[in-house]
Amino acid sequence: MVAPVMKKTFFPWRSFIFLLLIFPILRAAPVPGADSPEARVADPAKKHWKILHIMSYHSPWKWTDGQFDGFKAALQGLDIEYKVFQMDMKRRTGEAWKQEASRAARELIDSWKPDLVYTSDDYAQKYVAEYYLNQKLPFVFSGVNADPSSYGFVGSTNITGVLEEEHIVETIRLLRQIVPTVNKIAIIYDDDPTWPPVLARIKKSLPHLQGLNIISWDLIHTFAQFKQRIVELQKEVDAIGFLGIFTFKDEHGNNVSYKTVCRWVLDHSNLPDFSFWEDRIAYGTLCAVNVSEYEQGYAAGQIARGILVEGRSPASYPMKPTVKGVPMVNLLRAKKLGIRIKTGILLSVTVRDSVNKDF
Secondary structure (H helix, E strand, O other): OOOOOOOOOOOOHHHHHHHHHHHHHHHHOOOOOOOOOOOOOOOOOOOOEEEEEEEOOOOOOHHHHHHHHHHHHHOOOOOEEEEEEEOOOOOOOOHHHHHHHHHHHHHHHHHHOOOEEEEEOHHHHHHOHHHHOOOOOOEEEEEEOOOHHHHOOOOOOOEEEEEOOOOHHHHHHHHHHHOOOOOEEEEEEOOOOOHHHHHHHHHHHHHHOOOOEEEEEEEOOEHHHHHHHHHHHOOOOOEEEEOOOOOOEOOOOOEOOHHHHHHHHHHHOOOOEEOOOHHHHHOOOOEEEEEOHHHHHHHHHHHHHHHHHOOOOHHHOOOEEOOOEEEEEEHHHHHHOOOOOOHHHHOOOEEEOOOOOOO
16 A cells, blocks of 8 residues: 655744744634533544433423423533433323333433433433433432432432422512412422422421411322312312322223313312412412422533533532522412512512413
């Protein structure tokens, strides 16, 4: 084989010295379009990344989509190829489906070989991320309600992220601003494993809510049971808090859409109600101090940026919740309940004056 001929190239020394002088300035320049204060110039050895987003739930859904929007915003300006896998475990709750979806997600990881996996909400941790503990592939999560130790994440070398902690005290204080007579409350939840840690946080918050009594903690399995209990509660409590309303079954054992559940409450309950998420307000719940899904995703994206661009270890990031909450009120629901909300309250919250029509 004939070796290629190498031509000599003469490099002007003055140009070389000039480049040395301006090199620090070039490195300090911000990434164009990056709106994250954590942004850094990308490692020149790696200019393109693949990120796999594994959703516990489905799209379109504001909670899920909002997290992904925030995540991508934090990575703006980088050359990233995204792939999304929807586990759809809010609508399909059988264990057989969970095993099938999680197996498919893991197969996609192994075949596509992403540089980082972004997992949102708890199912993606239990059914996917746990399988990759202390491996080389970095994982970043958001929207996690459970203690990360329950997934083995504490002390792991490759998994970190953003916890989701509800604005419990703020939400109930908002409710009592709107309806000062609220003292007795019932909490409704389904059998999804998401809720036990949320219930524990509610109980822990009670000392900060003087004069409030939660007189009923209702675990509901079927839509018929739910309807019966809501009717009974009309005479027992002053307000209802809705946590899980996703896994109720009809008479045939099929899942009842949470939108159908919200519609029924809107038509049949005369009690003020609250939750901790914006999508419930969109379907007729009276009030919430919303956990911002965008902030959850954005914080996770900042972590991912540090891992990919700066080469930081996932273990260097503490697992902690976002702190920003958004107070929200559904004015249409208030009118239906005959509640007149003071102007001062309305000026301090995000107001919805309608209900989503896609029931």
